[in-house]
Amino acid sequence: MPHLVLARHATAARxxxxxxxxxxxxxxxxxxxxxxxxxxxxPLTHLVASAALRTVQTSEAVARALADAPVLHADRALYEADIDAWLExxxxxxxxxxxxxxxxxxPTVSAVIGHLCPALGVPRRFRPSSIAVFDLPRWGLAPGDYPPPEIRSFKD
Incomplete structure (x- = not known):
């Protein structure tokens, strides 16, 4: 069963x-x-981050914690992206x-969560350091077929 984690970067400087x-x-x-x-x-084997510094740093910290630190891919398309860029x-x-x-x-991360799982809707407060973990039956689900995710924040 694959897992998809959608995350918002951790708290960043102003x-x-x-x-x-x-x-x-x-x-x-x-x-x-x-x-x-x-x-x-x-078992995360694929990490993708917006190319902005705060998202790369967030992903690097996550990768350090994982046993077989997967390669991190920084994707400029996720910075100021829309739902379609995330779906790609x-x-x-x-x-x-x-x-x-x-x-x-x-607001894109929460919009994507709501798009994938309309039954859940768009999370109202998807704070910095929040994650949504989808336990999927397989990859390739259509938006609307995603099960409700576990949502958790690591911000104090």
Missing amino acids: PPMADFDRPLTAAGSAEAAAAGEHLTRY VIDSIPAEATGAYVVGHE
């Missing part, structure tokens, strides 16, 4: 730097590490992947 270059705060680094520890129970990334997950982790930004 401007004055450009949005794309915002790093995680110390609290955000701890949140990302806690999320990674939680995710060790899932999800559709590109290799069939042999036992689990995938995709991390990006709000």
Whole structure:
């Protein structure tokens, strides 16, 4: 049974730097590490992050926690992306992947969750360091056929 984890990046610094270059705060680094520890129970073999610094740093912390740290793919298309860009990334997950982790930004992450599982709807507060874990019967499900995910936040 494959697992799909959709995530929002951990807590990031506020401007004055450009949005794309915002790093995680110390609290955000701890949140990302806690999320990674939680995710060790899932066989994640495929990691994709928006190319923004805060999402890459979040994914790197998750990858460090995993036993066989999978290769992280940074995808510029997930920065300021729409639902269709996320669906393309999800559709590109290799069939042999036992689990995938995709991390990006709000409001798109919660919109994607609601699109995949309309019975759940769009989560109202998908805070930084939140994850939605879908236990799938197989890859290639159509939007609307996804089971309700487990949603959890690692932000204090």
